[in-house]
């Protein structure tokens with residue numbers, strides 16, 4: 001028997017991370033935030049080549065290889081500069097290719113004997129785990145998403161200006177959706193959730209219902 005896999009994809013600050021984490025806790029599955037891998041790559045390009053605006057694919061690949069377990073824990077991965085850089089390096093085919101195996105391994109052999117795996121990102125249901133048991137695609141109005149991100153940043157003690165966050169988010173959405181490799185797009189068989197008017201509890205309940213119903217119909 002193969003381990004169950006749930007793919008949660010979606011736009012920035014749509015609530016996919018919160019949803020994926022709660023589902024993982026509820027189901028006893030291991031959780032991987034794949035955005036952190038791209039954030040770590042972006043962060044390493046900034047620390048290895050601070051003076052360079054024009055990061056080539058080769059330099060970004062060196063950055064992937066320089067990622068350590070400590071990098072993954074660095075709070076700076078959530079900074080604005082790193083966030084924008086992450087979406088730039090995420091459009092590079094060699095970077096994406098270098099990060100595939102780690103993500104597929106996690107899905108196949110979830111750590112600590114977990115009963116399944118949940119991965120969240122942009123291309124989990126389309127590229128990384130096209131055979132995932134359940135696929136969820138989360139989106140929401142961009143103004144609402146920007147407001148959520150501002151709240152999150154302020155709660156962390158960071159500065160955040162709504163107009164700036166909104167503009168960055170629009171740029172990032174456009175880049176993520178238009179790139180030639182693994183663009184952000186719902187898988188054909190994804191359950192699409194618009195969380196514009198849903199709080200985290202409502203989104204969790206809807207996703208859990210979708211998963212339970214599908215499991216029942218498969219049993």
Ligand code: CDP
Nearest residue numbers: 011012013034035038086087090121122123
């Ligand atoms: O938290 P938020 O949704 O704002 O971002 P994230 O999920 O941490 O992802 C940061 C950036 O990494 C995104 O803007 C994408 O460009 C990229 N990413 C990706 O290309 N593929 C993934 N599977 C996950 C993230």
